Amino acid sequence: MTKSYQTYVDGQWTSTGQTMDVFNKFSGEVFATVPLADGALTEKAIASAKKAYQSFRKMPAHQRSAILDKTVELINKREAEIAAVISQEVGKAWKFSVNEVQRSAETFKFAADEAKRLHGETIPVDASRFGENRFGYFIREPLGVIGAITPFNFPLNLVAHKVAPAIATGNTIVLKPASATPVSSLILAEILEEAGLPPGVFNVVVGPGREVGDAIVVHPDCKKITFTGSPAVGNQIVRKAGIKKVTLELGSNSATIIEADADLEKAAARCVVSAFANSGQVCISLQRIYVNRQCLDQFTKIFVDKVKGLKVGNPLDEDCDVGPLIDAKEVERIDTWVKEAVKLGAVVATGGHGEGRVYQPTVLTQVTEDMKIMCMETFAPVVSIVAYDSFEEVIDLVNGSEFGLQAGVYTNDINKALQAVDDLDVGGVMINDTATYRVDHLPYGGNKLSGLGREGIRFAMEDMTNIKMVMINRN
Ligand code: NAP
Numbered sequence: 001m002t003k004s005y006q007t008y009v010d011g012q013w014t015s016t017g018q019t020m021d022v023f024n025k026f027s028g029e030v031f032a033t034v035p036l037a038d039g040a041l042t043e044k045a046i047a048s049a050k051k052a053y054q055s056f057r058k059m060p061a062h063q064r065s066a067i068l069d070k071t072v073e074l075i076n077k078r079e080a081e082i083a084a085v086i087s088q089e090v091g092k093a094w095k096f097s098v099n100e101v102q103r104s105a106e107t108f109k110f111a112a113d114e115a116k117r118l119h120g121e122t123i124p125v126d127a128s129r130f131g132e133n134r135f136g137y138f139i140r141e142p143l144g145v146i147g148a149i150t151p152f153n154f155p156l157n158l159v160a161h162k163v164a165p166a167i168a169t170g171n172t173i174v175l176k177p178a179s180a181t182p183v184s185s186l187i188l189a190e191i192l193e194e195a196g197l198p199p200g201v202f203n204v205v206v207g208p209g210r211e212v213g214d215a216i217v218v219h220p221d222c223k224k225i226t227f228t229g230s231p232a233v234g235n236q237i238v239r240k241a242g243i244k245k246v247t248l249e250l251g252s253n254s255a256t257i258i259e260a261d262a263d264l265e266k267a268a269a270r271c272v273v274s275a276f277a278n279s280g281q282v283c284i285s286l287q288r289i290y291v292n293r294q295c296l297d298q299f300t301k302i303f304v305d306k307v308k309g310l311k312v313g314n315p316l317d318e319d320c321d322v323g324p325l326i327d328a329k330e331v332e333r334i335d336t337w338v339k340e341a342v343k344l345g346a347v348v349a350t351g352g353h354g355e356g357r358v359y360q361p362t363v364l365t366q367v368t369e370d371m372k373i374m375c376m377e378t379f380a381p382v383v384s385i386v387a388y389d390s391f392e393e394v395i396d397l398v399n400g401s402e403f404g405l406q407a408g409v410y411t412n413d414i415n416k417a418l419q420a421v422d423d424l425d426v427g428g429v430m431i432n433d434t435a436t437y438r439v440d441h442l443p444y445g446g447n448k449l450s451g452l453g454r455e456g457i458r459f460a461m462e463d464m465t466n467i468k469m470v471m472i473n474r475n
């Protein structure tokens with residue numbers, strides 16, 4: 001049955017003249033409709049967030065923390081319902097949808113805790129010979145209206161990564177979720193309302209990025225834009241935003257290095273999850289596996305055997321490992337990339353074809369660095385295995401990418417591990433794990449084309465505040 005949702009602006013549930021269908025990405029059937037925002041509703045959302053800011057910025061930290069704690073409780077209570085929505089609107093396998101809901105609750109919990117710890121510092125002013133008899137300290141103040149624009153692949157937790165720190169710091173929010181996956185954020189609005197968030201603090205506008213997203217980015221009352229999505233859109237946003245804070249969480253073609261002294265069984269098992277969770281549609285999905293030639297055949301066999309055992313199909317099935325891609329066009333795109341690689345000499349170890357909306361988990365060998373499936377973000381269940389001979393060589397190969405989000409290194413040699421930490425040009429190095437590891441309070445973000453700034457609750461909160469310096473002259 002199709003469920004009709006209203007959108008949430010200025011503490012009111014509202015409809016607009018137009019609705020948009022939301023599809024179950026596996027069956028292709030419409031399972032929900034949502035109101036499509038126009039320019040007037042977007043303007044109203046920003047105005048209501050601006051008005052609500054005047055009182056919300058003064059709400060005591062313990063009250064903001066209590067709202068966030070209540071949000072955690074309500075998300076947990078609705079876990080199965082929200083997971084079912086995520087599995088339908090994203091096509092995410094059930095177990096990963098449940099995991100996303102649980103992580104989202106944790107994200108809000110970290111924000112509830114951090115809301116009580118937001119503080120400034122005293123400054124030893126007399127460290128300067130011109131600073132005697134003066135007392136100085138700084139405080140952190142919220143910015144005002146935060147414009148949040150989010151992608152389709154984690155429609156709850158990546159929204160949580162923007163909304164929770166904004167609330168924790170006393171900011172107000174206008175959210176534009178991805179058009180393919182707006183329902184999770186409307187459920188979050190229900191939860192925040194029930195948790196006691198004052199009207200106007202959180203507003204949701206659903207509509208095309210080029211219109212609704214753009215209107216938020218250029219609006220002078222949006223004091224910060226926090227964006228997660230593709231590098232192409234991130235690049236447009238940073239050019240258009242003007243003088244305001246911008247955080248960009250963008251894509252990558254993440255790599256993991258497997259040294260010969262690693263536990264190959266354990267490494268292969270983690271690499272399978274890292275490459276194929278959410279059908280490879282994760283910003284830190286494992287796309288390039290660099291394996292020391294000494295253990296290449298052994299690792300490849302263990303890995304490919306495990307990939308062949310993955311269950312592909314309906315994401316609502318509890319034992320599903322790999323569901324559909326977000327869009328049938330994405331199946332075509334990745335199939336073209338794989339076929340192009342094969343023409344250039346790549347070998348398909350398993351997979352290599354699509355079936356309807358699903359692309360089979362695919363492992364390629366004999367690839368070269370210039371193939372699209374290596375140097376561009378695949379965002380699909382396709383991973384490549386490449387042999388290397390020396391640790392210096394593999395560091396250069398990983399760094400050869402124009403992206404730099406995270407990287408993994410499996411080794412028991414502490415010197416190699418520390419060399420990787422020193423020399424990899426990425427935002428996070430995971431030793432004895434894959435590039436795909438994340439828990440939600442870590443500082444998280446990329447170098448190079450992978451982004452600007454860091455999320456992870458405390459770090460997002462710092463970026464959602466301005467420092468105000470206070471000086472008291474005792475002379
Ligand atoms: P996308 O196409 O860039 O869209 C992201 C958001 O931007 C959507 O809400 C989209 O709206 C909106 N948008 C599109 N054009 C816009 C414009 N001109 N101005 C303002 N907003 C605009 O990305 P996606 O396909 O949803 O997500 C996949 C990408 O996100 C991948 O590259 C992935 O690596 C990246 N990602 C990064 C992270 C991270 O933390 N680093 C996490 C997850 C995903 P519409 O939906 O209406 O087009």
